[in-house]
Amino acid sequence: MNQTQRARALRQNMTEAERLLWHHLRAHRLHGQKFRRQQPIGPYIVDFVHFGARLVIEADGGQHNGSASDARRDAWLKHQGFTVLRFWNNDVLLSIEAVLEAILDALPLSPSSLSPGPSPSGRGENLENCIHTGFS
Template sequence: MDQLQRAKLLRQNMTPAERLLWRHLRAHRLCGEKFRRQHPIGPYIVDFMHFGARLVIEADGGQHNGSDSDAVRDAWLRSRGFKVLRFWNHEILSNVDVVLEVILGELVKGRPPLPRPLSLQGEGRSRTFIDTEFL
């Protein structure tokens, strides 16, 4: 089975935690951000990713506890500029709002600051000056 077929199979057989998280991430539901699910990256298929922010989100069950293969995978992804967030399935199922806050915080952290409005740049700055001569 090639990687695209495997990704499709994984999308069709998501765990309850993956389904719950996807319900909140899909269709730009998290502050208009676009996520992909069960997406191939190199030799791996990640649970969720935000390509623009290079953010990978993994929903892990007990089989991932102390997994050497996960450490290798995370190192490979980090070496290609991805940030990896891992959540236990029980965290997602019992505290999905907290998980979403962590994800959103990571998205915001990776963004450059917004430019200042034009009214605060250049000439606009002199308009906010108070002339004490008339006081």
Template structure:
């Protein structure tokens, strides 16, 4: 199956939970972080991905309850260096702030900010005269 047309179909037919989450993740709205939606990665299409943090966010409905396929998929994605966060649709719809906080914490934990530069003179630089 060609994934690009299928990914486009998924983008055009998102669930209510995916719409809500995308409203907060799109256009660098979550602390200026870049996410993509319905992105093909290998043989899979993930709901949301932050490539810089190697983080995948999945919005799951009832069809994912105890899914062996999800375990195989997550193991493959983790082998490729991604972390996978899964949230139930009702969690996203009813507790959006907590879900966004968990996502942001995962991004920050995998993408720490660079250390601040030392003031001049403490870097070993000679002061300018």
């Protein structure tokens, strides 16, 4: 199965947390921002991405706790100019408003500052390039 077919399969078999998060991110529902789901980037497929802000969002289950492969993946994405936000599935399911607020905080201040360049401007620039958020 090639990467495009795998991404397509992942879109059809999203977890409950991914489905809930996608419900809030799709169709410009989060303050008019455009996100894509299960998107291939280089050798990886990310859960959600905002290309203009160079922001990747991952909804993680327990299998991701301390994962060395996730660390390599995050380092590669960081090297490509992306910021990675990771949320535990449980936080997405139980604290969706806090998750959405964290995503908004990572986005640039104004739509005009969104650029496909490697360096996002605005608040996202001040964040660590990989953040695993826990609300519980």
